[in-house]
Amino acid sequence: MDALERGALADVVVLPGTTREVAEIVRVCGETRTPIVPRGGGTGFTGGAVPVRGGVVLSLERMHRILEIDEASLVAVVQPNVITGDLQDAVERVGLFYPPDPSSLRRSAIGGNVAECAGGPRAFKYGVTRHYVLGTEAVLPTGEVIRTGGRVVKNVVGYDLTQLLVGSEGTLAILTEITLRLIPKPPHAATLRATFSTIRHAVDAAARIIKARVVPASLELIDRDSLEAVAGHVGIRLAPAETGALLLIEVDGLAEQVAAEADRVESACRAAGAEELLRATTEVERQDLWRVRREISPSLLRIASRKINHDIVVPKGRIPELFDLVAALKVRFKMPIPAFGHVGDGNIHVNFMVDGADPDAVRRAQEAEGELFRGVVALDGAISGEHGIGFTKAKYLNLGVSDDTVALMKRVKYAFDPHGILNPGKIFPD
Amino acid sequence: MDALERGALADVVVLPGTTREVAEIVRVCGETRTPIVPRGGGTGFTGGAVPVRGGVVLSLERMHRILEIDEASLVAVVQPNVITGDLQDAVERVGLFYPPDPSSLRRSAIGGNVAECAGGPRAFKYGVTRHYVLGTEAVLPTGEVIRTGGRVVKNVVGYDLTQLLVGSEGTLAILTEITLRLIPKPPHAATLRATFSTIRHAVDAAARIIKARVVPASLELIDRDSLEAVAGHVGIRLAPAETGALLLIEVDGLAEQVAAEADRVESACRAAGAEELLRATTEVERQDLWRVRREISPSLLRIASRKINHDIVVPKGRIPELFDLVAALKVRFKMPIPAFGHVGDGNIHVNFMVDGADPDAVRRAQEAEGELFRGVVALDGAISGEHGIGFTKAKYLNLGVSDDTVALMKRVKYAFDPHGILNPGKIFPD
Numbered sequence: 001m002d003a004l005e006r007g008a009l010a011d012v013v014v015l016p017g018t019t020r021e022v023a024e025i026v027r028v029c030g031e032t033r034t035p036i037v038p039r040g041g042g043t044g045f046t047g048g049a050v051p052v053r054g055g056v057v058l059s060l061e062r063m064h065r066i067l068e069i070d071e072a073s074l075v076a077v078v079q080p081n082v083i084t085g086d087l088q089d090a091v092e093r094v095g096l097f098y099p100p101d102p103s104s105l106r107r108s109a110i111g112g113n114v115a116e117c118a119g120g121p122r123a124f125k126y127g128v129t130r131h132y133v134l135g136t137e138a139v140l141p142t143g144e145v146i147r148t149g150g151r152v153v154k155n156v157v158g159y160d161l162t163q164l165l166v167g168s169e170g171t172l173a174i175l176t177e178i179t180l181r182l183i184p185k186p187p188h189a190a191t192l193r194a195t196f197s198t199i200r201h202a203v204d205a206a207a208r209i210i211k212a213r214v215v216p217a218s219l220e221l222i223d224r225d226s227l228e229a230v231a232g233h234v235g236i237r238l239a240p241a242e243t244g245a246l247l248l249i250e251v252d253g254l255a256e257q258v259a260a261e262a263d264r265v266e267s268a269c270r271a272a273g274a275e276e277l278l279r280a281t282t283e284v285e286r287q288d289l290w291r292v293r294r295e296i297s298p299s300l301l302r303i304a305s306r307k308i309n310h311d312i313v314v315p316k317g318r319i320p321e322l323f324d325l326v327a328a329l330k331v332r333f334k335m336p337i338p339a340f341g342h343v344g345d346g347n348i349h350v351n352f353m354v355d356g357a358d359p360d361a362v363r364r365a366q367e368a369e370g371e372l373f374r375g376v377v378a379l380d381g382a383i384s385g386e387h388g389i390g391f392t393k394a395k396y397l398n399l400g401v402s403d404d405t406v407a408l409m410k411r412v413k414y415a416f417d418p419h420g421i422l423n424p425g426k427i428f429p430d
Numbered sequence: 431m432d433a434l435e436r437g438a439l440a441d442v443v444v445l446p447g448t449t450r451e452v453a454e455i456v457r458v459c460g461e462t463r464t465p466i467v468p469r470g471g472g473t474g475f476t477g478g479a480v481p482v483r484g485g486v487v488l489s490l491e492r493m494h495r496i497l498e499i500d501e502a503s504l505v506a507v508v509q510p511n512v513i514t515g516d517l518q519d520a521v522e523r524v525g526l527f528y529p530p531d532p533s534s535l536r537r538s539a540i541g542g543n544v545a546e547c548a549g550g551p552r553a554f555k556y557g558v559t560r561h562y563v564l565g566t567e568a569v570l571p572t573g574e575v576i577r578t579g580g581r582v583v584k585n586v587v588g589y590d591l592t593q594l595l596v597g598s599e600g601t602l603a604i605l606t607e608i609t610l611r612l613i614p615k616p617p618h619a620a621t622l623r624a625t626f627s628t629i630r631h632a633v634d635a636a637a638r639i640i641k642a643r644v645v646p647a648s649l650e651l652i653d654r655d656s657l658e659a660v661a662g663h664v665g666i667r668l669a670p671a672e673t674g675a676l677l678l679i680e681v682d683g684l685a686e687q688v689a690a691e692a693d694r695v696e697s698a699c700r701a702a703g704a705e706e707l708l709r710a711t712t713e714v715e716r717q718d719l720w721r722v723r724r725e726i727s728p729s730l731l732r733i734a735s736r737k738i739n740h741d742i743v744v745p746k747g748r749i750p751e752l753f754d755l756v757a758a759l760k761v762r763f764k765m766p767i768p769a770f771g772h773v774g775d776g777n778i779h780v781n782f783m784v785d786g787a788d789p790d791a792v793r794r795a796q797e798a799e800g801e802l803f804r805g806v807v808a809l810d811g812a813i814s815g816e817h818g819i820g821f822t823k824a825k826y827l828n829l830g831v832s833d834d835t836v837a838l839m840k841r842v843k844y845a846f847d848p849h850g851i852l853n854p855g856k857i858f859p860d
Contacts, residue, residue: 072637072747073776095641117586128584130593131561144834152743154558154777154815156547156597158831158857159839163560163593167586184643207502211525213614213684254643254694257687264684313582317502346503347584385584401588404574408845409589415841427588 008050010037010057017062019137019145019176026174027143029056035424036141038170040081040109044116045309046390048169052425058174060111066090067177074182075134075151080111080175084118087180097185099126102386103297111175117167119386121218121250124344126183128386130166137177138165141417151179164412169388171423172416186252189217190262191286194269195243195276199223199323202245205272206316206343209249212264218250219344223323226296226338233299238292240276247343248293250286296340303336306356308365312376313347313385325375326350333368335361347385373399389427397429438480440467440487447492449567449575449606456604457573459486465854466571468600470511470539474546475739476820478599482855488604490541496520497607504612505564505581510541510605514548517610527615529556532816533727541605547597549816551648551680554774556613558816560596567607568595571847581609594842599818601853602846616682619647620692621716624699625673625706629653629753632675635702636746636773639679642694648680649774653753656726656768663729668722670706677773678723680716726770733766736786738795742806743777743815755805756780763798765791777815803829819857827859 011034016022029036035055042049051057063079066087070076071094078087085105088098101120102108108118114136119128135149149155149162165173196202202221209216224244231237239246247269251261262279269277280286300307314322323339330337333352341348352368354361373383373393377400383389389397398406410428413420441464446452459466465485472479481487493509496517500506501524508517515535518528531550532538538548544566549558565579579585579592595603626632632651639646654674661667669676677699681691692709699707710716730737744752753769760767763782771778782798784791803813803823807830813819819827828836840858843850 070745070747073745074640075745095643117590119584123584127557127561130590131557140834140838144838146832146835146838148835150812150830151745151810152777152812152815153775154549154553154743154772155812156814156816156818157812158819158827158836159602159842160547160560160593160597161835161838161842163590163596164842166593167590172589184640184645187643210504210614213525213617215614253683253687254690256690257683260684260686313584315500315503315505315581317500342584345583347582380581382580382582382585382587384586385582386586388586389588397588400580402576404570405576405578405591406588408570408574408576408591411845412589412591412594412842415838415845 008052009054010051011054013057013059015059015062019139022058022139022174022176023143023145025056025058026139026141029421030141030143030419033419033421036421037423038174040112041083041104041107043104043108044112044390045387046392048116048388048390048426049112050391052391063176069094071096073151076180076182078110078178078180080178081109084108084110084113091182092185095185096182098132098180098182100129100132110178114166114175114178115168115170116388119342119347121220121342123342124219125215125217130163132181133162133166133178134181135179136162136165136175138173138175140173141419141422149179153181167388169390169423169426171413171426188255188258189250189252189286190258191280191289192249192262192265193278193289194247194274195239196245196247196272196274197242198244200320201273202247203319203343205247205269205274208268208272209265212268214251214261214264216249216265216344217252218248219342220248220293220340221343222246222248222292222296222340223338225336226340227292229299229303229338230292230295233302234295243275246292248289300338300351300353304353304355306354308352308354308369310350310369310372311347311384311386312350312372312381313345314376314379314381316344316346318379318381319343319346319348321379322348322376325372329368329371333364335364345385346381391425394427394429397427438482439484440481441484443487443489445489445492449569452488452569452604452606453573453575455486455488456569456571459851460571460573460849463849463851466851467853468604470542471513471537473534473538474542474820475817476822478546478818478820478856480821482821493606499524501526503581506610506612508540508608508610510608511539514538514540514543521612522615525615526612528562528610528612530559530562540608544596544605544608545598545600546818549772549777551650551772553772554649555645555647560593562611563592563596563608564611565609566592566595566605568603568605570603571849571852579609583611597818599820599853599856601843601856618685618688619680619682619716620688621710621719622679622692622695623708623719624677624704625669626675626677626702626704627672628674630750631703632677633749633773635677635699635704638698638702639695642698644681644691644694646679646695646774647682648678649772650678650723650770651773652676652678652722652726652770653768655766656770657722659729659733659768660722660725663732664725676722678719730768730781730783734783734785736784738782738784738799740780740799740802741777741814741816742780742802742811743775744806744809744811746774746776748809748811749773749776749778751809752778752806755802759798759801763794765794775815776811821855824857824859827857
């Protein structure tokens with residue numbers, strides 16, 4: 001059972017404390033052809049850590065130490081079960097920064113972040129988890145312990161196995177140590193909040209911000225349905241009643257840069273027809289503006305008992321068409337579909353809200369899911385930008401990936417895991 | 431023959447104009463088990479495009495078009511033989527930016543940049559080629575045409591074959607189309623030049639710049655031997671005579687940001703004991719400060735007829751130890767070894783200067799090469815940060831990569847190229 005709220009039972013749970021113990025467990029599983037499923041924080045949305053074929057769940061919870069923060073080389077070395085937010089706190093205490101910020105960061109572990117290539121609001125400026133992973137120690141499904149990459153930011157020695165492991169959803173190797181790139185912590189930040197009458201106006205503002213040569217750390221879009229849900233949940237409106245779309249924009253850097261960028265962001269938003277425009281520079285004010293974003297998840301569960309959260313992604317220029325598609329799905333499938341997300345990346349969280357006890361509603365959500373995914377692929381997008389495929393989206397893999405490409409991915413899987421013991425039932429359709 | 435100045439003869443050269451023609455050629459080569467070597471600009475330093483096993487050289491020179499610049503989605507789609515500098519010019523005309531800047535950018539093609547994962551001075555702030563490749567169209571050695579990734583910046587649908595192809599040195603697939611991420615062009619830049627008595631002082635300045643929370647676009651270090659070579663070549667000293675190390679620092683962004691960052695860079699350099707400190711903000715002044723860097727390559731060839739250029743990389747904190755190693759090699763092997771490079775990345779170009787006609791000198795350079803590489807690996811570094819392994823460094827692959835990891839890389843190669851026809855003789859030792 002994990003964040004997905006759909007579970008499966010392991011036959012055995014093991015809690016190794018060292019790489020050597022991991023390797024020994026993997027060897028035994030290899031000899032007996034027993035499925036083995038690595039598990040960290042258990043916060044995945046697509047079931048990556050769920051043992052759908054039974055077998056051994058290999059929990060990494062005892063491997064939770066930050067091994068080193070090297071300030072001279074801007075590198076951290078961690079065990080897989082370090083909680084991402086704890087790592088951020090530790091490096092920020094010495095003036096450094098690990099930018100990837102999935103909303104689960106207070107609960108999810110860095111190993112899972114790497115396995116899924118977690119994103120977050122800061123990805124537009126700072127990139128996703130992939131861009132911070134320099135090296136790994138990994139146990140192969142065949143039992144060998146390998147090191148990939150290293151402690152350097154440029155490395156072109158052989159194939160980049162590190163980047164192949166990132167996002168491989170625990171199907172190629174078990175990560176036992178991860179070397180991460182750090183950057184200097186931006187000393188200042190400002191948050192701006194702008195409301196618009198329509199999604200198109202908000203997307204136009206985002207485009208104007210980029211035209212003004214500003215790269216915000218975050219550029220978050222929240223739609224009307226999400227705002228209504230928040231208003232219902234917290235009891236007061238956090239944005240004007242007639243708001244059709246809300247942008248939350250954060251800029252960061254040196255104080256002078258933050259001031260200059262915030263001015264440009266304001267001008268861009270006004271030029272795009274912003275209705276209400278707020279700017280916050282103190283930490284307290286900033287957290288106040290971010291509140292509407294943080295309240296979305298708890299609020300949505302008041303609309304319906306079950307939230308089916310899709311993290312689709314489209315090219316930025318096609319976001320308005322994506323919202324047209326969502327609007328059509330709402331009408332056709334008769335359900336609320338609040339949507340919000342990272343407009344700078346085109347990565348939008350589309351939430352099908354259904355009564356989990358109503359089989360007809362669940363069936364409609366499943367149909368709508370297929371329609372959404374086909375529409376996203378038609379917009380040159382991808383069915384997952386952050387959560388991965390796991391087992392919940394495996395049947396849709398071939399929507400955007402050709403048979404030849406899936407066959408090649410399977411040959412890559414075979415190169416790592418000839419007996420198919422590592423995290424079976426994930427990514428690939430049966 | 432290419433930039434390496436060591437050639438081999440192809441049996442046939444083909445110049446396909448379309449992906450379909452590439453696929454047909456590959457199919458014929460597959461049936462006849464003929465080696466096939468993709469070739470773009472021919473500017474590689476490790477012989478990636480040299481047909482060491484003969485066979486077919488597949489030149490991509492006719493596939494040189496920029497197919498699309500999508501300003502709304504910040505994406506460019508190009509054929510492989512677009513010259514990197516031409517792409518930069520084209521996107522900058524619409525206010526966008528493709529940052530990777532290998533010094534060959536006026537001659538090298540984007541396909542080769544992707545195959546080698548080219549870097550450049552701007553990598554510290556902006557990353558290397560890998561960080562800008564979103565998707566590819568590629569012809570597999572087995573003849574299938576696949577698409578990897580897409581037009582979106584976040585994509586976690588299956589294994590990231592795109593990132594596996596980047597840096598694979600043309601051994602896994604032939605790229606026929608590449609989709610690149612663009613960012614807004616920073617409107618302003620300033621260049622600073624600081625001289626120091628020793629390498630350690632210069633590296634200390636770089637560390638202080640980072641402590642001041644500034645991320646320069648470029649942070650270039652030039653050693654005394656390189657400066658002496660430039661002075662000899664251009665006839666005047668471009669830096670004071672007693673300079674032990676020179677830093678070239680470029681900051682970019684909005685005008686306010688550039689001014690604030692340049693101030694902090696100056697303070698950091700002064701605190702580290704800078705002797706001469708210059709700041710340029712106009713394009714003409716900036717180019718003048720960069721002149722010393724640009725003159726290095728032509729100048730070195732005045733010292734000796736042959737330059738053996740190594741692009742090793744060490745963790746930033748270990749750069750002083752690297753220069754200690756270089757100093758020891760100079761004495762031991764009795765040859766000039768000017769060194770310069772990207773101090774922000776720890777990626778330093780170490781140049782063994784020898785008389786190409788003197789077999790004893792060449793032998794000493796080969797011995798020194800082995801010593802350098804072993805020393806770099808002992809410093810937790812890598813033997814190549816930018817140029818790849820090709821055939822010239824293949825025998826050193828296992829210095830920093832274990833046998834188990836090499837074996838895994840070979841299984842990955844097999845997953846793509848079961849008959850071993852694509853660019854044989856590269857990366858892996860015989």
